[in-house]
Structures are given as structure tokens and as C-alpha cells.
């Protein structure tokens with residue numbers, strides 16, 4: 001952006017404060033039923049929510065129903081859903097093919113704890129799409145990254161793992177380190193501290209998780225040099241700090257460095273997955289990791305995870321050296337949903353079409369930013385996009401900390417009052433699902449234009 005065009009930050013922030021104050025009052029009036037439901041829930045659930053990610057200020061929207069690309073709250077407000085279950089609902093809310101498959105499966109049972117034929121069906125689909133020969137199912141992304149790390153430790157006999165600062169890989173102890181450390185705790189940018197993300201993590205676990213900045217291949221080389229690291233786990237594109245893309249050549253360098261040090265490379269594709277493109281981010285970038293963790297978008301809205309990888313590593317499970325267990329793994333209900341998602345709802349043609357609709361949305365938002373001269377930019381990866389409130393590209397967690405939270409909050413509260421469903425803050429991104437038509441996709445841009453007019 002041309003510097004002369006950049007509006008005075010102080011003036012913008014003051015205007016954002018006025019908008020936010022006005023819109024918080026409107027939000028309170030529109031969501032009386034949500035507040036009542038939250039007051040009730042807080043009496044029996046900490047923060048009134050089933051996962052702490054669902055708690056946000058002023059109070060969460062409590063939802064009654066959803067269909068396709070829409071969601072309706074208990075006050076009868078309808079929203080275009082751009083959150084789509086933190087990106088899990090790439091197939092849309094109850095895609096007809098998923099609904100049909102799941103309804104048919106209900107008549108055949110939901111849990112056998114002995115195999116069903118759909119286990120191989122879904123395994124074959126994942127093998128074809130993600131280019132890895134062997135797969136196992138879990139019930140969440142957390143389990144998928146946890147089990148992939150165990151395979152890496154089993155394969156190498158090493159204890160330590162490396163992750164990037166600001167990266168989220170689920171809620172097991174080893175990766176709940178430096179997800180969003182405060183600026184005071186985070187340490188030097190090039191050699192970040194390992195900061196526990198929660199109380200309750202053993203100090204030995206913290207010691208075994210080394211943290212490095214994203215997009216810094218030299219830092220990776222340095223921490224792998226002693227030869228005691230089992231795995232580097234990384235999202236190929238970071239999608240818990242908006243959308244943070246790899247520099248040209250970064251993932252290729254990561255592949256070369258991990259291989260040289262005998263460290264397994266785990267791509268956490270829980271969020272990228274098929275929203276990145278039909279073969280995920282690894283196919284998009286042409287970089288093949290040793291193991292891939294999946295969840296969210298492959299399940300059509302049902303609780304699934306999966307991890308897969310090279311035969312020599314996954315065969316540790318075959319040999320019984322690494323155990324992988326779980327009562328609900330590969331249960332027929334979720335298999336039916338996943339099979340319908342991968343083979344009917346999210347076909348290559350449907351995935352490409354959703355990405356194309358998203359490109360139009362991202363371009364429209366970029367034009368709005370450009371013509372208003374705002375200190376913001378858009379980022380797209382596949383079917384996901386975001387407006388990042390900083391002029392500079394975000395290359396890592398420290399850059400993300402510099403983005404303007406006040407402008408992001410004002411945009412969010414303005415949008416949710418006009419039917420744009422997203423969580424507040426700078427962490428998430430929008431998803432254009434296979435069920436968002438052109439009009440649904442572009443609603444975000446229309447409301448964004450309205451906000452920008454108000455702001456400027």
C-alpha cells in the first residue's frame with residue numbers, strides 16, 4: 001500500500017472504538033435469548049461452554065439450528081456462517097449426501113468395535129487424495145497429532161519434539177506449549193521460550209517441546225542439530241493466527257533439514273486439509289511429509305480425525321511396536337459421513353468451485369481495502385480467507401501480535417450484527433464451503449464495504 005494512502009492510525013482507532021461501542025449495545029439487544037441461555041449454562045459448565053474456545057466477549061451466540069451455509073440463533077437471527085465449525089464444515093451444514101449416508105447408517109447401527117467395510121473405503125480415499133499409503137482413524141484432530149507424534153517417537157527412539165510459536169495442534173500436553181504466549185513470556189523472537197499454554201502440564205513435557213519461529217529454516221536447523229528430536233510438527237500454512245503463508249522455499253527447506261537430521265516431518269493438516277485443495281496443502285506445495293494429521297473438513301461435520309504416512313512409519317503399528325487404540329475409531333456412523341464427504345460432497349470439481357468463489361470474495365475485499373487506503377490486507381489459502389489488520393504481511397507469531405485487535409473487534413461486532421457469523425479476534429479465518437453459493441460468499445464483502453464506509 002502507498003504510504004500516503006494509509007490513514008492516520010489514531011484516527012481510525014478512535015472511529016473503531018465509537019463503532020464498537022455502538023455495535024456492542026445493538027448486539028446486546030439482538031441476543032437476549034443467547035444471554036439467558038448462557039446465564040443458565042454458566043451454572044453447570046465452566047464459562048457456560050463445552051470448549052473454552054467457544055467462550056467470547058460480550059457473550060457467545062447460542063445457536064438453535066443450521067443448514068447449508070446458514071445458522072440461526074435462539075433469538076431467530078439468521079447468519080451466513082463463515083466460521084463453519086472452525087473450518088470443519090467444508091461440506092456445509094448437513095450436505096444432502098452426508099445426511100443421506102448418515103441417515104441410512106442409523107438403520108444399520110452406529111458402533112461395532114469390530115471393523116466395517118467403510119474403514120477401507122475411507123482409507124482408500126485418503127490414500128488417493130493425500131498420497132500416503134497407510135491411515136488410521138481417530139475422533140479428533142487432537143488425537144491425530146498425538147498419535148502421529150507417538151509414531152515419530154516410536155520410529156526414532158527420541159523424546160523431543162519441535163513446534164512453531166503460535167501454532168495450535170490440539171489440546172494434548174505436548175503441543176499445548178507456546179500456542180499464544182504473552183509478549184512478556186515469549187522470550188527472544190529468534191529463540192522463543194517454551195511457554196506452557198495451561199496449568200497442569202508436567203515440566204518434563206515442557207522441556208521436551210522446543211519452540212521455534214515459523215518461516216525460519218535456520219532456527220529449525222539449529223534445534224535439530226543435536227540429533228535428539230523425534231518430530232517437527234507444523235501446519236504447512238498456519239491457520240490459527242489468521243492465515244500465515246510459508247515463504248517461498250520454506251517448506252522445501254523444512255523437508256530437507258528434517259530429513260538430514262533424521263527427524264520426522266509431521267504436517268498438521270487438521271485445518272488446511274481439503275479446504276486447501278483436493279489433495280491438501282502437501283499436494284498444493286508439492287512437499288511430502290513423513291506423517292499427516294487430518295480432522296475437521298474430512299468429516300462433513302462429524303467427529304473424525306485421521307493420521308497417515310509413509311509405510312515404514314505406519315508399519316510400526318502393524319508390527320505392534322506402536323499402539324494405536326480407541327473405542328470409537330472408525331465407527332460406522334462417522335465413516336459414512338466421511339465417505340460421503342470425500343466422494344460426493346467435496347469432489348475435486350466442488351472443491352475447485354468453492355475455491356474459485358472464495359477468490360472472488362478475497363479480491364472484492366482487497367479492492368475495498370485498497371480504495372480506502374486502510375492499514376490492512378487480505379490473505380487467501382484455498383477456500384479460506386481473512387482480512388488481517390496490518391499493512392505488512394504476517395510471517396510468524398510475532399508479526400501477528402502487531403496486528404490491530406481494536407479494528408478487528410470493531411469489524412467483527414459490526415459484521416455479526418449484520419448476519420456475518422465468525423468468532424471475534426484475529427485467530428480464525430472465513431471458509432467458503434461447497435454449500436455457499438456466490439451470493440452467500442459475497443455477503444461478507446458487502447458488509448465489509450459497509451463497515452469501511454462507517455470507519456472512514
Ligand SMILES: Cc1ncc(COP(=O)(O)O)c(C=O)c1O
Pocket residue numbers: 086139140141142143145168169170171235239240268269270271295296305
Ligand atoms: C491445526 C490444528 N490441529 C489440531 C487441532 C485439534 O483438533 P480438534 O479440535 O479436533 O481436537 C486443531 C483444532 O482447531 C487445529 O486447528
